[in-house]
Amino acid sequence: MTEYLTNINPVAAILIHAAIPLTIILVYALVAIWGERKIAGFIQDRLGPMRVGGWHGWAQSIADLLKLIQKEDIIPTDASRFLFKFAPFMMFAASYAAFAVIPFSSAYIGSMVNIGVFYLLAVTSVLTLSVIMAGWASNNKWSLLGGMRSAAQMVSYEVPTIATVLTVILVAGSLNLMTVTEMQAGNDTLGFLPNWLIFQNPFLISAFIIFFISILAESHRVPFDLPESESELVAGYQTEYSGMRWAMFMLAEYADMLLLSLLGAVLFFGGWNSPFGDFMGGPLWGYFWFMLKGLLLVFVMMWIRWTLPRYRVDQLMHICWSILIPLSFINLVLTALWEVIF
């Protein structure tokens, strides 16, 4: 598909490549926000949205979006105006840009770069910057505390994330996510399991657990939702935001959740490969399987959110620096040994 488009018209190709992930993110965000409310409702013995749009309140997110667009754009008097306005868009841009290297199906990847994983990790680091920017520019002490917490948290948890990603790369031997996915095709691990990386090496299972905990922290989900912990810091770095800018933060947060879940799906669960070998294969089914895997991980994140309390900031740091980071590096070494021996 990529070559086909480029051959017709390079400009159109760029626009279409930019539009496809954006459409996916927007549709996903609307569905996921509604879904999160429904899941929360289910877990909490209540109904969740039921009215807007008729069937189970399916139009609730759309109505909310329309409301947020119409809201007055409030900027605090002493805020640093440019940074305050810019931060939410930068945050969204960072998570959106990272989608360029995600192979959505065997026929579609935004950009076939050889250093896909590296690019993804680098671009998502900008998220930290925009959170600090928002926290500082609001000129609100709660926002500042939220921003600072977030900076510490995201920088710390990037280390175990990268270490576990490195573990996978070590096994896969490529930084290109498309290549990583392609090598997971087929159906012959232990004779019956799909050829996914998580089934190929016992240390990749532990790597996945570390990876999942780290992405919970990276995307600010419970039990690590400290930057925006509403009962302590009001709303953290988002305190002063309202209307469309706040919606951008939400969108970025949900996009980030999806991005990291999809990364998990590529690295551990075979990306767009069907779990049944060639059955239900092909580009369109590939897209279906890929999104299904990603959304399942998103669902687990939501499930955790509505079950657990949250950690304190020093406990969060303790978990990262004295548990996850040593474990992830030990895991890396053990994986390497396993690869050499078997």
Place this chain on the structure above:
Amino acid sequence: MMEVISKDTGKREMVINMGPQHPSTHGVLRLELVLDGEVIKEAEPNIGYLHRCFEKYAELMDDYAKVIPYTDRMDYVSAINQEHGYVIALERMLELEVPERVEYIRVIMAELQRIASHLLGIGAFGLDLGAFTPFLYCFTEREKILDIFERATGARLLYNYFAVAGLMRDVHPEFKTETSDFVKTFRPKIKELNDLLSYNSIFIKRTANIGVLPEKVAFNYGASGPVLRGSGVKWDLRKNDPYSIYDRFDFEIPVGSGELGTLGDCWDRYIVRVREMEQSLRIIEQALDGMPDEGDVMAAIPKRIRPKEGEIYTRTETPRGELGYYIISDKSASAFRVKARAPSFVHLSMLPAISKGSLIADMVAIVGSIDIVLGEVDR
């Protein structure tokens, strides 16, 4: 705002206002925090945002009984218990005999209210620590209690149900079955709550060893109720200074033991409330068994309540601790002086002592664990 920050440069501390509009200050409490990073150097509670002149109002009313609805509004999550203390004070002043059936209904109502109040306290405490779901589970159960109250009293929050030497109206015919059904369904829910929240390892990490209130400090500040019992002191007015008919029931006083941390930490205060709910269920069951089916719910009382000249102090055990009413009568139809000793006020005053050196996140846990109601703090 900008100026405040620039003025403070050079110092490491930052002054921050937590509240009056902050999600976890349980109403309109304002805490002035001096922070070094996220560590609290000093904390000063500022109150008065919900002051409604209860004491002055009580003196100005031309009838003692007219104060009863206003006592509801002090601690609006345990209104029945507030009424209970006040009517007991009046009954003792007037030396009135209360009918048997009334006493039983009062005890059942008071214990149901205690459970409802603890459910709110526990749920909100979990919410403060980021656990959203237990909060709604607690509210579902609280709702069932409020339904019982609604059928019996006509109101869901502020009941105006207890009258001097009686009740405003008799309970509905299905009251007994409804209440015993609730008791049966509620027991397993406590276990569920324990599984979901009390023994959750993150929850324990957030509450054990936090906000330790040693026994001595608790005595010095005059703590009472679950806060005092959380520090391991076996003190419950229902046992130590029985009022109403509490001496007839068999129940235990749960106390904190520091089983998961230090004695008197947030977890101890929390678990005392959970265990107290079980004891309240026991009292309700016994009271339902002993409650006479027939009987008047209003004793013969003088048309105008005019107590003898004198003063009285009565204390009762509300879900938050010792609620005392000090009433001076000058033989007229209205009280010369009514003073309410509110446990929340006392507990709030010890906040600076137990929160020094903790983090902001711990402050939230501490405020949640002493379970204050600002309506009662300010009165």
